[in-house]
Amino acid sequence: MHALLRAYEGRAAATGGSGRDPVNLPMIRHWCEAMGDTSPVYRGPAATAPPTMLQAWTMGGLSGHPAGTGRSAAYDEMFALLDGAGCTSVVATDCEQEYLRPLRPGDRITFDTVIESVSPRKTTALGTGYFVTTRTDVHAEGELAGTHRFRILKYRPARRNRDAERKAPARPRPVVNRDNAGFWAGVAEHRLLIQRCTDCASLRFPWLPGCNTCGGAEWDTVEASGEGTVFSHVVMHHPPFPAFAPNGDGGPYAVALVELAEGVRIVSNVIGVPYDRVRVGMPVHLEFLVADPELELPVFRASESG
Numbered sequence: 001m002h003a004l005l006r007a008y009e010g011r012a013a014a015t016g017g018s019g020r021d022p023v024n025l026p027m028i029r030h031w032c033e034a035m036g037d038t039s040p041v042y043r044g045p046a047a048t049a050p051p052t053m054l055q056a057w058t059m060g061g062l063s064g065h066p067a068g069t070g071r072s073a074a075y076d077e078m079f080a081l082l083d084g085a086g087c088t089s090v091v092a093t094d095c096e097q098e099y100l101r102p103l104r105p106g107d108r109i110t111f112d113t114v115i116e117s118v119s120p121r122k123t124t125a126l127g128t129g130y131f132v133t134t135r136t137d138v139h140a141e142g143e144l145a146g147t148h149r150f151r152i153l154k155y156r157p158a159r160r161n162r163d164a165e166r167k168a169p170a171r172p173r174p175v176v177n178r179d180n181a182g183f184w185a186g187v188a189e190h191r192l193l194i195q196r197c198t199d200c201a202s203l204r205f206p207w208l209p210g211c212n213t214c215g216g217a218e219w220d221t222v223e224a225s226g227e228g229t230v231f232s233h234v235v236m237h238h239p240p241f242p243a244f245a246p247n248g249d250g251g252p253y254a255v256a257l258v259e260l261a262e263g264v265r266i267v268s269n270v271i272g273v274p275y276d277r278v279r280v281g282m283p284v285h286l287e288f289l290v291a292d293p294e295l296e297l298p299v300f301r302a303s304e305s306g
């Protein structure tokens with residue numbers, strides 16, 4: 001297998017790439033703001049780009065690169081070979097960059113990527129497979145400006161411990177603090193309490209230390225009637241969280257944003273109906289679910305009429 005894979009070393013992984021935009025100050029500024037880098041070297045008329053931005057100039061953005069400049073047939077073939085050998089999973093492991101020439105606003109970027117090396121078969125905690133290193137040569141105005149090596153592990157996942165998975169873990173504990181302690185005290189008494197600003201009477205949920213509407217700090221509570229409707233919902237498929245799934249198997253489950261009759265909304269679970277039958281507008285009513293001996297939670301049962 002390794003001999004077959006090594007035949008791809010030195011072959012193109014992608015060719016004819018060109019930067020979507022020349023090196024430019026707005027992208028440099030956004031990068032520096034995101035990274036918290038305030039160096040004056042990256043500002044003003046004589047700015048250079050941060051060297052670690054190298055890969056940014058080669059990225060296709062959400063719409064990708066123009067047709068014909070993507071991955072080569074050789075790279076796809078090598079991946080198919082690995083998939084066929086059971087190495088169907090992939091994880092990025094590390095990246096190395098080398099900087100040969102500073103990049104300046106206005107520099108036009110071109111790049112090519114080559115399959116540099118494929119390791120012998122290795123066994124890791126994730127599984128057994130092959131490390132594949134690609135090297136992208138980044139040119140500015142036709143001159144080599146830097147190289148970007150990117151390594152992935154393409155592997156057959158190690159068999160998971162089914163016994164450990166069968167034992168459903170407990171749900172995470174809520175974080176109770178002085179801003180929301182009153183809410184959890186209400187739950188303990190099977191009351192769903194909504195905060196009400198005593199200055200402007202606005203209701204608010206989830207609990208917050210101040211009023212969203214007027215900024216007032218004083219509040220009291222009203223108890224929710226328990227009637228509501230599904231305002232929005234998602235079905236969680238992946239990654240599995242067995243603690244949240246109704247039968248503890250990590251299978252799909254619905255998370256709903258329920259609009260209470262009082263007008264505020266709460267994120268919760270809808271019970272009494274399969275996850276794929278939850279619908280926007282479905283009437284629901286409050287119930288308290290004993291998740292485990294130490295945890296009760298407000299959830300919403302689909303009404304009979306729904």
Ligand SMILES: [Zn+2]
Nearest residue numbers: 197200211214
């Ligand atoms: Zn208010």
